[in-house]
Amino acid sequence: MLNSDAWTQLREQCEQCRLCELHEHRTQLVFGAGDVGARLMLIGEAPGEKEDLSGTPFIGRSGRQLDALLEEAGLDRSTVYIANTVKCRPPANRDPSPAELNACGVWLSRQIELLAPRVIVCLGKFAARRMIDPKFMISQQHGQWFTTSDGRDITAIYHPAALLRNPGRRPDTLADLKSVRARLLQPAP
Numbered sequence: 001m002l003n004s005d006a007w008t009q010l011r012e013q014c015e016q017c018r019l020c021e022l023h024e025h026r027t028q029l030v031f032g033a034g035d036v037g038a039r040l041m042l043i044g045e046a047p048g049e050k051e052d053l054s055g056t057p058f059i060g061r062s063g064r065q066l067d068a069l070l071e072e073a074g075l076d077r078s079t080v081y082i083a084n085t086v087k088c089r090p091p092a093n094r095d096p097s098p099a100e101l102n103a104c105g106v107w108l109s110r111q112i113e114l115l116a117p118r119v120i121v122c123l124g125k126f127a128a129r130r131m132i133d134p135k136f137m138i139s140q141q142h143g144q145w146f147t148t149s150d151g152r153d154i155t156a157i158y159h160p161a162a163l164l165r166n167p168g169r170r171p172d173t174l175a176d177l178k179s180v181r182a183r184l185l186q187p188a189p
Ligand code: URA
Pocket: 030, 044, 045, 046, 047, 048, 051, 056, 057, 058, 059, 062, 063, 084
């Protein structure tokens, strides 16, 4: 059960964050959204323009692609929690730098600790390299299962934006998400 006071405090602290320069460029912090009681947490890369304006992750084109994939795999966005590796939009959607990823990592780690999801799915290589292995190769290792240092099941799939550029990868991603669904249906260890 989520400690809602600790969650509220985390959000307030994150709103004040000045650990890297990304806060200077943002319109809104994109803390995360979804079911705080979810057993499944999705971790994307960084907010884009629409997310920066609204404060909600994955609501642009990538978000629509993500929603469609989840639905096709029998998962429902309203029952997952979605966050990003960095919570402020990098200018012109550039890649987040290693320093920015490290700085923002403190917020993500605390979110995971408080939400305590059973399963984590990294969306794309940035999240996978942050959460699983700095050398993670998404084209070779997507869909493989790993265990986090605190015992959670974790895997990575192609980023929804990569699927928009390369729809040929969609069947693999659907298969990966079906394996996520199967994992969630297994009894907790
Ligand atoms: N891409 C991401 O990685 N995260 C978002 O929130 C939106 C697009």
